[in-house]
Amino acid sequence: MKILVTCKRVPDTDQKIHVKEDGGGIDDSNLAYVLNPFDAIAVEEALRIREEYQTNDEIQIVAVGVGVADYESELRTALAMGADRAILVESTAIMDPWTVANTIAAVVARESPDLVLMGKQAVDDDANQTGQFLAALLQWPQATFASNIRFGGLGLQVARETDQGIEEIEVPLPAVVTADLRLNEPRYASLPSILKARKKEIEIIAHADLQVDADPKLEVLSMKSEISQRSCVMLDNVNSLIEIIRP
Amino acid sequence: MKTLVITESDESDIRLGSLSAIAFAQSLPEAQLDTLCVADVFGENPTADSHAAVIAAAVNQKSYELVVAAATTYAKDVVARAAGLCGGSMASDVISHRFDGDQLLLDRPMFAGAVTATVTLSSIPRFITVRASAYNPVERSIVDNLNSLDTESLDVDYSDVPCAHWKSLASRASHRPDVTEAKIVVSGGRAFKSTEDFERLVGGLADGLGGAAGSSRALVDAGITPNDLQVGQTGKIVAPDIYIALGISGAVQHLAGMKNSKTIIAVNTDPDAPIFSVADFGLVGDVYEVVPQLIAELNG
Ligand SMILES: Cc1cc2nc3c(=O)[nH]c(=O)nc-3n(C[C@H](O)[C@H](O)[C@H](O)COP(=O)(O)OP(=O)(O)OC[C@H]3O[C@@H](n4cnc5c(N)ncnc54)[C@H](O)[C@@H]3O)c2cc1C
Ligand SMILES: Nc1ncnc2c1ncn2[C@@H]1O[C@H](COP(=O)(O)O)[C@@H](O)[C@H]1O
Numbered sequence: 051m052k053i054l055v056t057c058k059r060v061p062d063t064d065q066k067i068h069v070k071e072d073g074g075g076i077d078d079s080n081l082a083y084v085l086n087p088f089d090a091i092a093v094e095e096a097l098r099i100r101e102e103y104q105t106n107d108e109i110q111i112v113a114v115g116v117g118v119a120d121y122e123s124e125l126r127t128a129l130a131m132g133a134d135r136a137i138l139v140e141s142t143a144i145m146d147p148w149t150v151a152n153t154i155a156a157v158v159a160r161e162s163p164d165l166v167l168m169g170k171q172a173v174d175d176d177a178n179q180t181g182q183f184l185a186a187l188l189q190w191p192q193a194t195f196a197s198n199i200r201f202g203g204l205g206l207q208v209a210r211e212t213d214q215g216i217e218e219i220e221v222p223l224p225a226v227v228t229a230d231l232r233l234n235e236p237r238y239a240s241l242p243s244i245l246k247a248r249k250k251e252i253e254i255i256a257h258a259d260l261q262v263d264a265d266p267k268l269e270v271l272s273m274k275s276e277i278s279q280r281s282c283v284m285l286d287n288v289n290s291l292i293e294i295i296r297p
Numbered sequence: 298m299k300t301l302v303i304t305e306s307d308e309s310d311i312r313l314g315s316l317s318a319i320a321f322a323q324s325l326p327e328a329q330l331d332t333l334c335v336a337d338v339f340g341e342n343p344t345a346d347s348h349a350a351v352i353a354a355a356v357n358q359k360s361y362e363l364v365v366a367a368a369t370t371y372a373k374d375v376v377a378r379a380a381g382l383c384g385g386s387m388a389s390d391v392i393s394h395r396f397d398g399d400q401l402l403l404d405r406p407m408f409a410g411a412v413t414a415t416v417t418l419s420s421i422p423r424f425i426t427v428r429a430s431a432y433n434p435v436e437r438s439i440v441d442n443l444n445s446l447d448t449e450s451l452d453v454d455y456s457d458v459p460c461a462h463w464k465s466l467a468s469r470a471s472h473r474p475d476v477t478e479a480k481i482v483v484s485g486g487r488a489f490k491s492t493e494d495f496e497r498l499v500g501g502l503a504d505g506l507g508g509a510a511g512s513s514r515a516l517v518d519a520g521i522t523p524n525d526l527q528v529g530q531t532g533k534i535v536a537p538d539i540y541i542a543l544g545i546s547g548a549v550q551h552l553a554g555m556k557n558s559k560t561i562i563a564v565n566t567d568p569d570a571p572i573f574s575v576a577d578f579g580l581v582g583d584v585y586e587v588v589p590q591l592i593a594e595l596n597g
Contacts, residue, residue, distance in 0.1 A: 067411040170531075178389055179387055186380075186381025186382045191346050191461040213525060215525055217465070218464040222460075231531055267385050268417075269418075269419060275412060276412065288591060297506060
């Protein structure tokens with residue numbers, strides 16, 4: 051069995067994000083990057099599946115990133131956590147969820163995984179689309195916003211977080227599953243495994259070699275920073291608060 | 298523009314968010330709307346795989362140029378898949394729009410709302426989900442005058458496509474309104490130590506004001522509140538008339554879900570808590586002391 055886990059490189063969520071003067075994009079001069087938090091959860095889930103279900107049939111975990119050469123660092127994070135292999139589809143082109151999904155579909159065609167685990171959203175573009183696009187392209191069933199995954203029945207039993215509550219669905223494999231925050235808490239890689247991961251080879255595929263002909267559909271024209279315009283009136287007692295909220 | 302609006306309903310009626318999606322669609326020039334209500338059409342197996350196939354068939358066979366829905370977990374799941382089946386031209390969580398000549402410009406938040414990006418979609422059909430909180434809902438009566446799509450006439454066959462099977466929904470039926478649909482939302486954060494305390498204080502104040510109870514992710518993670526109460530980047534987006542943040546620090550991911558509320562009130566023991574920088578009114582105090590007084594006043 052093979053599990054493909056997608057890994058996106060995103061700015062660390064603890065930083066303030068500033069837009070460049072000309073509105074042409076974010077100022078990335080001093081940004082630290084991390085593995086997208088939801089993708090770290092997806093990696094962790096693949097590891098737990100391997101730990102729990104591996105029998106004689108080996109479970110192989112392959113981390114995949116689509117982007118610039120710097121993605122190596124986030125792929126090494128996945129390797130240090132315990133992924134077996136990593137693939138970087140290298141490109142400096144501007145991509146949207148559509149081009150990324152088409153690119154990952156091409157990797158799926160090469161790797162033939164039984165399961166693709168992804169994050170439900172990348173915390174930079176907050177698009178929440180790539181997993182659904184990939185499932186549509188592959189014509190595979192999808193289970194988005196997973197908060198629990200077990201093997202059973204026809205394939206996977208997945209609990210999904212919806213606006214109305216927790217939904218249970220049964221998903222035949224192969225399938226695309228996207229991770230929600232409460233699926234698990236990702237482990238920290240130990241120092242020895244970080245060192246070991248440094249030595250592992252990352253397979254690099256030039257994006258052009260995959261011959262994906264999907265142009266971006268979403269074009270970002272400009273960006274602006276959102277700054278709160280409010281000024282807070284500090285109240286000195288509960289009674290003044292009551293005056294404000296009393297219906 | 299030939300437009301299909303995907304609507305959702307609860308036990309009683311069309312959801313407020315869908316009325317906002319209609320408002321967005323109607324505001325476009327030469328709008329020609331049909332609606333497709335999820336509950337009416339998709340019977341036994343309400344999973345994304347089959348629903349998206351129906352929506353994609355409708356788009357292809359009836360030549361819709363635009364598909365619109367409120368950005369709910371349903372639409373994020375299903376409409377995105379349908380967009381994937383129809384060429385991947387999709388913008389999610391749109392908060393405002395305008396035209397530059399013929400070009401439809403869409404504003405959508407990125408980076409947990411720290412940035413607003415103006416985007417365009419290059420190909421038709423376009424799929425757009427809108428933030429319900431950003432568009433004033435149309436009157437309920439307007440819905441009856443809209444044409445609802447006749448799906449009988451569609452040729453849909455997804456029998457070859459392996460689909461997920463729906464098994465159950467554990468909805469936490471609550472007597473309180475949903476956070477996205479209430480005029481007043483009272484939210485609690487890590488300050489609350491237990492489900493009982495949350496229910497008594499946050500729930501109690503929400504009831505006193507006739508509002509909804511929400512929470513930060515910290516409490517959901519701690520198992521104190523259910524996930525469908527979570528407000529924020531990865532939870533629900535709200536913009537009520539009054540948002541009361543009790544013992545919430547104001548992390549960007551939380552602010553992403555509530556900073557467009559009309560009036561924001563924060564109570565926190567820490568005078569430097571970031572929540573005060575987005576609030577209109579602040580009170581430095583212990584929620585365990587302040588909230589019981591508020592409830593007593595309201596009930597008294
Ligand atoms: C990818 C990602 C997505 C996230 N998505 C979300 C999201 O959607 N929604 C969300 O909320 N968070 C989200 N978070 C988490 C977010 O970063 C914060 O950790 C979280 O919002 C903190 O919750 P809190 O304010 O309740 O807790 P804390 O940050 O611990 O703050 C508690 C506050 O309560 C105050 N306090 C303590 N005791 C009292 C008392 N007795 N009376 C009054 N005040 C008191 C403290 O001074 C403090 O300000 C996300 C994080 C990540 C990384
Ligand atoms: N460039 C990328 N490389 C690898 N995975 C990606 C990339 N972009 C998006 N993904 C995956 O798709 C998920 C959803 O992203 P998005 O649709 O952009 O919110 C992310 O959590 C990743 O798992």
